[in-house]
Amino acid sequence: MNLNCMTYHYHNVCLETIAHLLPEEIVTSDEIERRLAPLYARLRLPEGRLELISGIRERRVWPPGALPGEKSVETAAAAIARSGLAKERIGALVHGSVCRDYLEPATASGVHHGLGLPRDCLVYDVSNACLGLLDGMVHVANMIELGQIGAGVVVGTESSRALLETTIRQLNADASLSRNDIKTAVASLTIGSASAAVVLADRRLSKTGHRLLGGAAAAATEHCRLCRSGRDESADAAMRPLMSTDSETLLHEGVAAAQSTFATFLDAMGWRKEDLDKTFCHQVGKAHRQLFLDTLGLDPAIDFPTFSWLGNTGSVALPMTASIGVAEGHLRPGDRVGLLGIGSGINVVMLGVQWAA
Secondary structure, eight states, X not given: OOOOOXXXXXXXXXXXXXXXXXXXXXXXXXXXXXXXXXXXXXHTOOTTHHHHHHOOOEEEEOOTTOOHHHHHHHHHHHHHHHHTOOGGGEEEEEEOOSOOSOSSSOHHHHHHHHHTOOTTSEEEEOOBTBTHHHHHXXXXXXXXXXXXXSEEEEEEEEOXXXXXXXXXXXXXXXXXXXXXXXXXXXXXXXXXXXXXXXXXXXXXXXXXXXXXXXXXXXXXGGGTTSEEESOOOOGGGTOOOOEEEOHHHHHHHHHHHHHHHXXXXXXXXXXXXXXXXXEEEOOOOHHHHHHHHHHHTOOGGGBOOOHHHHOBOGGGHHXXXXXXXXXXXXXXXXXXXXXXXXXXXXXXXXXXXXXXX
């Protein structure tokens, strides 16, 4: 596959700080299978199947009734505080998760108010499946590079409780389902909850010097039907979150799109594959990670996975994993870092960071 890719080049943008927030409640794959006992008994499914095929032993969920925007305020506040930047410096706030508080207003509006950011701060939501926060980073970086703002925040919170509950209930209730029928629901059982925030700043304001150098992006939207939720309806229609995912085809087509984009990404960065010191990739499961790294020819030792204990946390998965990796010392001074994202649609965004020496 050969995709035409868009490229980005930044000279004045720093990835100033990154933060994450995790729920306290853990839901194990074993627990999900116990709750699916009627389905497992009827189809004679072996126990341990969910963890075996996904590599995910547990994921987390927010308390019932928690709104994404509430958690995004906490995470963004932590990222801003860590940056040391005055709130008056924040010229844009982008909320990039799939999950939102309401259809309108923008969840970013409530987060902006909760953070007490200035009135001249640009505020909006971005929605692009698992790439929402990376897309938000591109938007904010573009504004900084153009000199429109000095700094900006990209934040998002994914909440999986409703999807897990609805999927389990539906699988147990529909006695007509076969082993083949349930394949499109398996991905929904791997979803987890988390929150992540990134502060980007003009290098003249930066205290860390971690440079966002640019990246590449491409669309392969002929595959837009491989992973779809229920219809986006009004609250009066009793919207229930459901997902249907052709996981195997999505896996192969997504990695194929990433392979083509990766070549352009390296060229845009002026890097060879061997120059890449560390990677943070979208967190789906063990099959995705193995095929992704094998296809791109990347050493697993430079990567930092979190899916086994956090599941697939959608748009926050990559930045959350990067935040955890930074906290755990995965990065070293001078590292060239690849943020390698894929989202259903299919879309690909890859960003390059030069960690400060």
